[in-house]
Each structure stands twice: as C-alpha cells, then as structure tokens.
Amino acid sequence: MLLVADSVELMADATPDEAEEPASDSASDSPDRAQFEEEALAHADQLYRIALRLSGSPQSAEELVQETYLRAFRSWRSYRPGTNLAAWLATILRNVFLDEARRQQRRPAQESFEDTTEYYLYNQLAGSSGEPQEAVLNKLAAGAIVEALADVPPAFREVVVLVDIGDFSYQEAADILGVPIGTVMSRLHRGRRALKQALAQRAGAEAS
C-alpha cells in the first residue's frame, strides 16, 4: 500500500539545499542573481500548470507558485548552472505543495483501484454506445477529464502530472521526486490506470 506519506519521507533527501540568502539581499545587488531570477521566471507558466493539477484550484496554484519562487530566489546559490532549472524549480514546487498538505493534515489517500488491463478504458467504451471509442473520447467534456485526473490518488497523480503534463522524462521525474526511476515507472503505470478508471466512470455517467 503506497501512501503519500512515503514520498514525503523520501523527499527529505532530494530537497535542494535551501541555504537562505540574507533577507537584505536584493536582486540589484547581484547581476548573477538578477539573471537567475529572470531565467527562473521564464518557467512560471509550466510551474503554474503543474501547481494547478497538484492543488486543484487556481488560487492555491498561484500561491504555490509564489511560494516556490520565494524559496527558489532565497536558495538560488544551491542551483548549479547548466543543470535542469525547470526540474530544480519543480522539486521546490513539490516541497511547497507537500508542506502545505502536511500543514492542512490531509489524510494520505490510499489506492482503491484494482489493477486492470491496459485497454480498460477502451473496453469500457466499446459496449456503451456503438460509437467508435475515439469518438466517445472526443465527446468527453474537458471538465470531466480534469476531474478524473483529480480523482487519481496524489502519490500517483503527481507522477502523471510531471510526465504527461509537465513533459519531464522518467529520469527528471525521479530526480524531482527523489525516488528511483523504477518507482516513477510503477507509479506512472498505476496512475494512468487509475485515470482510465476515473475516465470510464465519467464517460458512463455522461452517456446515461
């Protein structure tokens, strides 16, 4: 049984070194820092979309992004130039999100879906209306797809969000989450299966 709490523990090792700058430091004091800030801010849209899918609301997403940049700018010296800045920022974003979840003491959701065939959704859509499956997929409302993703248990959802929406590779996701690449692959596998189950439920609800 996999809990979000597991990944919270695992994350501890992967946290970027947040050695903070003195509070009086300002971007204008350091051209390097000013340049770093501009490069980091170029990833704001990507971070916002990840934050939105993790948190589920535009307001929480914006707060997550703001807090992420606050921490990133304070610990900018721990970023190694030439490494993947988007992944470094996503790691901080995820830490902020987990801290927030911990503060609100959300109970970690347990996986409740059964393992299914890869073609679960395809098979579910086959019987329903006599239409080709792809046509049924086209008719699924955007809202239903977003809700289905939100139904995926958090520990699996975050991997799906990073890889399928954030465009991070398996290895980058492993670095961000602080887990082995095999763990990313198995969570991704189960997260996608869970998403298909949630989509099948919604497709059934819309058809009836």
Next chain:
Amino acid sequence: MTMGVDPCVGVESKLQPYLDRQLTPGEVSWIERHLGECAYCRERYHFEAKLRDTVKTVCCGDPVPDGLVDRVRLHCRGHRSE
C-alpha cells in the same frame, strides 16, 4: 527480438513506454512492425495515443492568470525587504 508467446500481449505491456519513447531501438522496430501487421493492436494503439494527447491538451489548456509573473516578483520583493 521476441516479446513473449503472444505478440499482442507483448505490445500491450510495452505500449506506454513506447508512447513515452523509452524503448530501445530494437523494441521500437519490433512494435512498429507488429502494429503494421495487426489491426487489433493498431486500433488500440491509436486510442491510447489519442487519450494521452487529449488529457495533455485539456490539462495544459488552462489559462495562466494575467500578471502572474508580476505578482510573483512583488511577492518576493515584499519578503526580501522584511
């Protein structure tokens, strides 16, 4: 390269890593050869690819709020002068 006794089962198990471009060149050419020959797998492959694409399009389609970067700058500046 072989993918077990039933090639369709092999394709099913490798389809997600194939879509993720995580397979070796040998596995890729094995899968693509099979997809060229097998309508059953091809139809399901198209569905899985379409599903992936649809989820991504929908979930990346949210507008990023106007002025987000400006508010981030303001937020960070406010904390810096504390």
